[in-house]
Amino acid sequence: xxxxxxxxxxxxxxxxxxxxxxxxxxxxxxxxxxxxxxxxxxxxxxxxxxxxxxxxxxxxxxxxxxxxxxxxxxxxxxxxxxxxxxxxxxxxxxxxxxxxxxxxxxxxxxxxxxxxxxxxxxxxxxxxxxxxxxxxxxxxxxxxxxxxxxxxxxxxxxxxxxxxxxxxxxxxxxxxxxxxxxxxxxxxxxxxxxxxxxxxxxxxxxxxxxxxxxxxxxxxxxxxxxxxxxxxxxxxxxxxxxxxxxxxxxxxxxxxxxxxxxxxxxxxxxxxxxxx
Amino acid sequence: xxxxxxxxxxxxxxxxxxxxxxxxxxxxxxxxxxxxxxxxxxxxxxxxxxxxxxxxxxxxxxxxxxxxxxxxxxxxxxxxxxxxxxxxxxxxxxxxxxxxxxxxxxxxxxxxxxxxxxxxxxxxxxxxxxxxxxxxxxxxxxxxxxxxxxxxxxxxxxxxxxxxxxxxxxxxxxxxxxxxxxxxxxxxxxxxxxxxxxxxxxxxxxxxxxxxxxxxxxxxxxxxxxxxxxxxxxxxxxxxxxxxxxxxxxxxxxxxxxxxxxxxxxxxxxxxxxxxxxxxxxxxxxxx
Numbered sequence: 001x002x003x004x005x006x007x008x009x010x011x012x013x014x015x016x017x018x019x020x021x022x023x024x025x026x027x028x029x030x031x032x033x034x035x036x037x038x039x040x041x042x043x044x045x046x047x048x049x050x051x052x053x054x055x056x057x058x059x060x061x062x063x064x065x066x067x068x069x070x071x072x073x074x075x076x077x078x079x080x081x082x083x084x085x086x087x088x089x090x091x092x093x094x095x096x097x098x099x100x101x102x103x104x105x106x107x108x109x110x111x112x113x114x115x116x117x118x119x120x121x122x123x124x125x126x127x128x129x130x131x132x133x134x135x136x137x138x139x140x141x142x143x144x145x146x147x148x149x150x151x152x153x154x155x156x157x158x159x160x161x162x163x164x165x166x167x168x169x170x171x172x173x174x175x176x177x178x179x180x181x182x183x184x185x186x187x188x189x190x191x192x193x194x195x196x197x198x199x200x201x202x203x204x205x206x207x208x209x210x211x212x213x214x215x216x217x218x219x220x221x222x223x224x225x226x227x228x229x230x231x232x233x234x235x236x237x238x239x240x241x242x243x244x245x246x247x248x249x250x251x252x253x254x255x256x257x258x259x260x261x262x263x264x265x266x267x268x269x270x271x272x273x274x275x276x
Numbered sequence: 277x278x279x280x281x282x283x284x285x286x287x288x289x290x291x292x293x294x295x296x297x298x299x300x301x302x303x304x305x306x307x308x309x310x311x312x313x314x315x316x317x318x319x320x321x322x323x324x325x326x327x328x329x330x331x332x333x334x335x336x337x338x339x340x341x342x343x344x345x346x347x348x349x350x351x352x353x354x355x356x357x358x359x360x361x362x363x364x365x366x367x368x369x370x371x372x373x374x375x376x377x378x379x380x381x382x383x384x385x386x387x388x389x390x391x392x393x394x395x396x397x398x399x400x401x402x403x404x405x406x407x408x409x410x411x412x413x414x415x416x417x418x419x420x421x422x423x424x425x426x427x428x429x430x431x432x433x434x435x436x437x438x439x440x441x442x443x444x445x446x447x448x449x450x451x452x453x454x455x456x457x458x459x460x461x462x463x464x465x466x467x468x469x470x471x472x473x474x475x476x477x478x479x480x481x482x483x484x485x486x487x488x489x490x491x492x493x494x495x496x497x498x499x500x501x502x503x504x505x506x507x508x509x510x511x512x513x514x515x516x517x518x519x520x521x522x523x524x525x526x527x528x529x530x531x532x533x534x535x536x537x538x539x540x541x542x543x544x545x546x547x548x549x550x551x552x553x554x555x556x557x558x559x560x561x562x563x564x
Binding site: 042093117121129243258 | 280281282283284285286287288289290292293294296297299300301302303304305307308311316318366371372373376377380381383384386387388389390391394395396398399401404405406409438495499501502505506520523524527532535536539540542543546547550551
């Protein structure tokens with residue numbers, strides 16, 4: 001019985017700590033986004049006297065001719081396109097790299113590993129983008145996001161390919177499939193579990209990305225979600241309610257994704273992280 | 277490898293990924309060695325040898341970044357390992373609130389760094405912030421978290437840990453969950469207690485998880501930029517400037533050659549620290 005009591009106390013302490021450390025900051029942002037300007041300026045946890053929720057959120061969404069909406073649109077398109085390209089090119093690469101080992105393999109693996117560790121060279125990348133006329137373009141930022149995620153996703157695909165027997169490839173070849181048709185018709189569908197991991201991880205990563213759009217996608221019209229939020233910090237430095245409303249708005253998509261894929265994210269992430 | 281399978285697994289499959297990776301990652305990385313030795317405005321360049329490097333190492337507003345970056349990476353890495361391990365052990369046990377605790381620890385990982393930075397800057401406000409109000413409520417005076425040059429860097433590092441500990445926890449959790457039940461049974465027969473279970477089973481057998489956490493957290497810390505930029509912009513003074521934020525400042529100022537030299541220093545530093553660390557850690561891994 002004594003053990004049960006200790007366990008109960010320990011668990012209660014853990015829950016209490018989790019509320020103080022993780023729940024209160026959330027509550028703080030949410031409740032202050034519901035307040036009017038004067039009350040939010042106190043930065044307190046107090047319950048608001050009035051709830052101008054609709055006004056706050058409407059003002060954020062319509063500020064600067066709907067810049068936030070444009071940013072939502074841009075970020076969604078960038079995320080969506082990057083993920084499609086990423087899935088196709090990394091699945092192909094991971095497939096061949098797992099199936100084939102020769103004198104090049106260790107070099108290629110080294111280059112892939114380097115991409116996980118080494119930070120990108122900023123200004124030379126701008127220079128390359130500029131010389132192929134993709135600087136400040138949607139295509140440019142999509143290719144950048146892909147290039148910087150290739151290592152991680154390829155490693156995930158390569159790791160998962162181990163579980164797909166070679167007999168499948170050989171059977172398809174006997175049936176007269178060309179290697180590309182065989183890959184897209186037989187292998188790619190079998191990679192679905194790891195593809196969903198790649199989708200969730202890249203969606204969160206690219207949507208939340210601040211640094212790459214900051215460097216490679218500047219310009220007033222090229223608003224992305226995180227850059228817009230960052231710029232609001234100087235614009236709304238006296239209107240915490242609006243700033244927090246923006247924080248809440250942009251946190252909704254990742255949290256929705258989290259609720260839908262909760263189990264998958266955790267298991268997928270661990271599979272990749274531990275093996276990689 | 278037969279001719280048929282070479283044809284089946286043709287390197288043509290690598291072409292799309294390889295092309296993008298080469299053009300936008302490898303090529304700029306190689307070019308950076310050259311451009312770091314120039315005075316450069318993206319169009320014209322003038323070769324100036326190691327001058328940018330000399331500037332970077334000699335000017336105190338630039339070389340403070342080395343010290344700060346190392347402190348930041350080491351502090352965040354150690355705290356993520358310690359808390360991640362403790363939370364991993366806690367969340368692997370049979371708790372009633374396990375589902376709730378797992379979600380609550382993990383969800384900050386999904387938030388944007390900028391959003392987290394904004395929220396914590398306001399909570400760390402010296403007089404009005406809820407953190408110092410809570411400290412005042414128990415009769416103490418809280419510090420100026422982000423305004424005091426001696427602790428600002430650590431304050432940002434703490435927020436980084438708040439956001440990133442969920443990832444570390446999940447990795448540890450997976451490592452601990454993959455330990456076969458027989459080990460615990462053997463310990464029970466030998467009469468070990470809960471602490472033995474942690475010290476002699478969980479700790480050594482989740483070694484590869486710990487290595488992943490150390491590597492990810494350390495490299496992440498060395499490359500850190502956005503949280504610092506959202507919270508302090510490197511200030512007060514240069515007390516929270518990291519190499520990555522210094523690179524950004526030089527880029528903003530139009531000193532492209534100098535910014536690129538910073539970049540080369542950063543990735544040489546990361547490689548010189550991370551690759552040996554990776555080798556050292558994986559050599560000591562225990563197979564299950």
